[in-house]
Amino acid sequence: MIRHLFTLIWNRKRSNFLLMAEILLSFFVLFVVSVLLVNNYYNYRQPMGFASDNVWQFDVNPGQDTIDRKETLQRLVQELKATPGVAAVTWTSDNTPFSFSNMNTDEYLYKDKQAPLTEFYDADDDMAKVLSLNVVAGRWFDRRDDASSRHHVVVNKRFAEEMFGQESAVGKVMTNEKHDEEWQVVGVVEAYRSGSDFAANEPALFSRRALQNTARLGNTEQPILLVRVQPGSAAVLEQQLVRKIKAVTKGWDANVNTLAENRKDKMKFVMTPLIALGMVGVFLILNVALGLFGVLWFNISQRKSEIGLRRALGATGNAISGQFLGEMLVVTTLGVIGGWALAVQFPLLGVFGLPAPVYFMAMILATALIFLLTAICAFQPSRQAAGIHPAVALREE
Structure with a gap:
């Protein structure tokens, strides 16, 4: 046939x-x-690698105020943490989850091997708690990193696999081409797909920016705060937090949005x-x-x-x-x-x-x-x- x-x-x-x-x-x-x-x-x-539910984003704009901006931010974060209904607060860079902003670099070297193009994030000690990041190896940032002369970083599994292969990433020290800076990996998270639900799991690196060390907060940077609130928190808490921001900062503007809304957009x-x-x-x-x-x-x-x-x-x-x-x-x-x-x-x-x-x-x-x-x-x-x-x-x- x-x-x-x-x-x-x-x-x-x-x-x-x-x-x-x-x-x-x-x-x-x-x-x-x-x-x-x-x-x-x-x-x-x-897996997204983080949880966006019950997380609010506050875009704080100091305007023309350049006096004591660093100290004001420190007081603001402490006041927000002390507010009933707030579980955790983190201060981060503007490439927050589901934003239209990104920062990437490939400056890292390990044994003369160039790092892949990597999405770079500023993070503090509370970011893992705010976004419920899943640390699968090592640890997240904490006070033990204060005295180190190296930059302490946390990477995702994709970065660890491409940079270090089968070797354990925790404890590895990377440098740049000039060998005048060093980054030590202290932990590995499972994933971090912050672009969208359809974003690929690309290499990601979190660099510690402690609240006590605000040297990188220049007079032109607008702080972005992510606040995890208790489930069921409504507009009353939102208005309370906005009023507290204005009271502590003496007039800084604050725009608030939820990560769930950003995700839909x-x-x-x-x-x-x-x-x-x-x-x-x-x-x-x-x-x-x-x-x-x-x-x-x-x-x-x-x-x-x-x-x-x-x-x-x-x-x-x-x-x-x-x-x-x-x-x-x-x-x-x-x-x-x-x-x-x-x-x-x-x-x-x-x-x-x-x-x-x-x-x-x-x-x-x-x-x-x-x-x-x-x-x-x-x-x-x-x-x-x-x-x-x-x-x-x-x-x-």
């Missing part, structure tokens, strides 16, 4: 070659779209191109379906005499229908094989820089879509072929 199908396909090799070329190109485009969709789904399933921003990509994919599938349907319908109209002769020789309607379905599946298989030959180059060459499982899942998804599409498109024309009466077909010839 398979040999017979190949013979039929070879006898109509010109039209079938064009059909295979269409399937190959359709598979390749579906594969590229699937790679992007599968990658986002893959990222979505990864970032989700809308990220989903827009994904929805557009999905619409492109649907439009492509529709065009491919219409093209295949038209080609199959034309083939049947051109092969009525063959169908009539087979029916006259005793072939059943199911046999005729199965023949057309079989031919279409064989042609699809040949086109998909060519598509796989192109698609397999993506993980081999590292195109897009994504994990290999993402490419293979996308290849499987694109293959399933193409076969499903061709089977649906071939179903009605094959039923039409099965219903052709031999006498009518032969008389038309």
Whole structure:
């Protein structure tokens, strides 16, 4: 049966070659779209590494006030910590979770090995408590780091794997090209995907900025505070904290938002191109379906005499229908094989820089879509072929 199908396909090799070329190109485009969709789904399933519920973000703006800014910030943090309903307060850089800001660097060296491009975060001793970070090795920052002459840092597992390989990251000392600064790793967190729900788990590094050492707080920096509140805290506590900020700072402005709201806003921003990509994919599938349907319908109209002769020789309607379905599946298989030959180059060459499982899942998804599409498109024309009466077909010839 398979040999017979190949013979039929070879006898109509010109039209079938064009059909295979269409399937190959359709598979390749579906594969590229699937790679992007599968990658986002893959990222979505990864752990965020922190908890954003019940965390409020206060963007504090000192304005033109440059007098005692550091001491004022210290008093403010202590006052907020003492407020009933507040569980913890952290002072951090402006690349907070779900923000549109980022800071990255690759200045770190370990045994002359350059660090990957790493997202850099300012953190204090309470950040792990505020964001519920999962420390899987070593520890988070604490007062033991005050007397050290090195910068103490915490990294995520992705950074540790790319920088140190199979070695334990805790205790490792990194330097820069000039060897005039050193960073010692004191802990490792599981993950930290702060960009969005679809952000990849990229290398991340937290550098300790103690509240007692505000040397890095310049006159132009606007402090950002993340405050973890007790579950169920409402607008009353929010207004109380804003009033306390203004009372302690003598007039500094404070804008408050929750990380949950920031997460929703970032989700809308990220989903827009994904929805557009999905619409492109649907439009492509529709065009491919219409093209295949038209080609199959034309083939049947051109092969009525063959169908009539087979029916006259005793072939059943199911046999005729199965023949057309079989031919279409064989042609699809040949086109998909060519598509796989192109698609397999993506993980081999590292195109897009994504994990290999993402490419293979996308290849499987694109293959399933193409076969499903061709089977649906071939179903009605094959039923039409099965219903052709031999006498009518032969008389038309």
